[in-house]
Amino acid sequence: MSSFPGVDYMEIDSLFNEEELMVRQTVRDFVDEEVLPIIEEANRHEKFPVELIPKMGELGLFGATINEYGLPGLNNVAYGLIMQELERGDSGLRSFASVQSGLVMFPIYNYGSKEQKDKWIPKLASGEKIGCFGLTEPDFGSNPGGMRTHAKKDGDSWVLNGAKSWITNGSVADVAVVWAKTDEGIKGFLVEKDTPGYTTKYHMGKFSLRASVTSQLFFEDCRIPAENHLPQTSSLRHPLSCLTQARYGIAWGVLGAAMGVFQTATEYAKQRIQFAGQPIASHQLVQNKLAWMITEITKGQLLALQMGRLKDQGKLKPHHVSMGKMNNVNIALECARMARDILGANGVSDEYPVIRHMMNLESVKTYEGTHDVHNLVIGEAVTGIASYNPPMSAAQAKEAEAASKK
Secondary structure, eight states: OOOOOOTTTTTTTSSSSSSHHHHHHHHHHHIIIIIHHHHHHHHHOOOOOOOGGHHHHHHOOOSTTOOSSSSOOOOOOHHHHHHHHHHHHOOOOOOHHHHIIIIIHHHHHHSSHHHHHHHHHHHHHHTTHHHHHEEOTTTTTTGGOOOOOOOETTTTTEEEEEEEEEEEEEEEEEEEEEEEEETEEEEEEEETTOOOTEEEOOOOOSSTTTOEEEEEEEEEEEEGGGGGGGGOOOOOOHHHHHHHHHHHHHHHHHHHHHHHHHHHHHHHHHHHTTTTTEEGGSSHHHHHHHHHHHHHHHHHHHHHHHHHHHHHHHHHOOHHHHHHHHHHHHHHHHHHHHHHHHGGGGGGTTTTHHHHHHHHHHHTTTTSSSSHHHHHHHHHHHSSSTTOOOOOOOOHHHHHHHHHHH
């Protein structure tokens, strides 16, 4: 298999430092050598390639920005490039790494006790243990504040009841970071595998993210030791901060999928002969599609890179991440659709990666904040008005007006 040459129309590589380029090449080689030869078969059989987990751990791909516990302490641009290359392999692979890093190790490292960090971070980093993140519920996706899962303190334990849905890694996780309402606000809990009252169910029959484990989590009088409560969590802003981490990785990751389908479509168009012995790459309609794809990929690269630089400077805001996630997922999905069109009937065959990426990106457009909701986040940042808040009742409006006059 030939090495992926990359997609760099505007010499963006010159904007990366030596370490960032080295990290990207390491993961690029891993994807070419270890992922691409097996991923179509995994996708066909709806099976996550678990044999890749230890190799990813050895490469330091889990929790790569942490500078303790023997982890590499990479900057956020290097982390983004890891996500980019993994998603060029498959969105499910990037999802696994993104959940392990941004949604499990991040809250434990930032909101957990020293004992929790010492116990879990090394094992999650190596891939010896797998984690999942339980926030989304069957009735509450875009409105996590409406969650019904709740926990009640009972002596030296917490008793958890509720359900979570569409949870990546759920059925294979050794520990779930679960968010629940309590009398003291929304808190995070570490629910370990085989805890009585905790069960999971695999989501079967997906036509997207087939090479990824997606599950439901159920809690019925699930008793959790008090020491499994994340002590520095108390409100919705804590799980949302984890989602900001994951969305940042997605904004980079989907560029990898876009690059993969662009390269496939370009090479195919040069080789596919039609109409008087000419390659279809010579036709205006095909060139127009390829030109759109490379333009949008380039803009997405610049957006992701600026996000990374701002993040390393401590200046990145959640609404910046909303723009990156919303825009880059959207253009990646459009690139996949255009590539599918250029390949014609071959575009729906898994002899080529296009249809797999296209179906995966349909899910990525929805999870970690839908396209439309991220647009509303951007709209609030621009106008100062939150359009997704429910309108006030007459009594609430009167109360607010009275408060404003005090």
